[in-house]
């Protein structure tokens with residue numbers, strides 16, 4: 164059993180440590196972001212001064228949502244470079260190489276700057292420039308007709324890299340009354356997500372790497388592990404403070420090469436390793452007995468699985484000891500090729516780390532093997548065994564470390580179920596069966612009147628690209644295909660419209676990710692529009708600012724949805740338009756800045772107060788700083804008592820101890836106390 168000392172995080176004061184010398188201090192001080200001067204490196208050895216305005220935004224090159232600072236030349240109004248935003252709580256001023264490389268995307272000579280419409284047959288490669296007005300009228304007309312004729316399942320939006328949180332997209336689809344969100348998730352992270360969701364209802368882990376004593380990364384080379392830069396910098400901090408790292412990955416990844424333990428199993432045998440580690444923890448009493456007693460449904464387990472045993476925790480220990488008896492290190496060695504001694508060493512290190520065990524799995528073995536979701540379950544079992552759930556240095560369920568502010572007027576979901584997304588014969592599908600879409604259409608299960616793809620290129624990335632070409636070229640199956648993209652792709656080639664959408668510095672999005680034990684928001688914003696508006700220019704829509712800045716007619720999607728919604732429901736008779744009216748100007752079309760103004764004023768705890776202290780509105784605060792820390796050091800969320808109002812009239816299930824109200828779980832009773 165663990166000692167009292169081992170329950171403490173390795174470095175509980177980690178967050179109080181000052182920045183390392185030469186680290187964050189090298190960033191321009193925030194009070195000078197409005198007029199920052201530095202020498203032009205290209206003019207070297209001459210000392211030529213250039214003056215910049217530093218405007219924060221959010222990187223768009225992976226889901227981590229790191230902060231960027233756009234250096235806008237005050238003379239030319241061109242973006243000279245991107246660097247990190249030191250005020251961003253997740254990335255803390257640091258970026259991977261893809262962050263500053265945003266400039267390459269902005270300046271890509273082959274990027275799409277105007278809406279294009281195909282001229283010949285789909286895929287024939289003939290295009291003509293078309294006005295946005297024509298595009299919007301055609302698309303909105305098709306969607307309106309589909310909705311009016313009771314064909315809401317024929318509108319689908321299929322995305323690769325999402326912009327902001329799904330809730331803001333759902334707002335659009337709920338308002339339209341469609342079940343049309345399709346994603347790439349089932350060829351990516353769905354299995355790992357399923358494993359986590361079956362444990363704790365939230366589909367990702369949030370490791371507190373910086374404070375960990377032991378870090379176990381499962382097939383998670385950092386670059387494929389999702390939050391690459393925010394995680395990497397915290398893993399390095401932990402390592403510098405003495406934490407040990409184990410990587411289970413068949414590949415000698417860069418991450419594995421830096422680990423203290425590299426376990427390279429036969430692909431598909433990872434779960435055997437984890438079960439053997441659980442075996443060691445249980446057999447050697449290296450698990451957190453009190454945590455398991457309080458936070459697992461062991462009584463229910465005994466009643467269902469071991470009615471021969473008394474309902475006592477000692478009996479439960481005996482039951483799991485017997486259950487895991489066959490998963491010995493030798494068994495794991497035979498299955499995986501990793502020697503038994505290494506399995507024991509890692510298991511004991513995990514036991515020693517106790518609640519400071521940070522773990523992560525995403526894609527790879529979970530995605531690449533039949534039943535891969537069980538690997539995520541087995542990994543989380545180790546976290547539970549050592550009581551490392553939401554502890555300093557431990558691993559929290561993702562949603563506890565995210566801030567997702569409510570948007571204005573969230574419509575209820577439409578009462579529609581698209582079997583092109585979730586067919587009935589796949590009841591265990593955890594996300595849309597997106598990779599089967601061409602096959603469903605080929606089988607005659609439906610057609611799409613309007614199909615959007617966004618930064619999604621299945622013709623190239625899905626294994627059966629030719630099936631996608633077959634689908635996309637069949638105008639009876641896909642009646643209209645609009646590809647929302649900043650650049651050309653194989654899938655764009657088979658569309659009716661190629662519609663230019665903005666990069667990281669050319670759009671609004673509200674971001675929050677579980678990068679560490681905190682909750683923050685990051686504000687992606689169209690940098691050139693902000694710069695021009697600071698100079699007194701006004702625009703109705705972001706693309707107009709882009710055109711004024713010489714970029715072209717590059718739109719942002721938030722505005723596309725508002726415009727489409729007004730054209731789909733011009734008189735409000737469909738009940739859609741009201742969700743896209745200004746909360747500040749009754750009956751008027753919602754402006755993009757009003758969306759965020761409302762959210763920042765109403766849905767982000769602490770932001771209005773922080774803004775007031777600086778004499779700013781909440782929106783102006785976010786435009787200036789680009790990020791806000793809603794809550795730091797978020798630990799042991801599960802130990803909090805539910806709000807008293809949730810408990811009024813609630814009932815406790817006598818077997819599971821789940822506290823419910825109105826059919827929804829609001830807490831759980833442990834040792835007579837609500838949590």
Ligand code: SF4
Nearest residue numbers: 222225229259262392
């Ligand atoms: S890790 Fe950060 S800087 Fe790198 S691509 Fe992702 S969001 Fe951008």
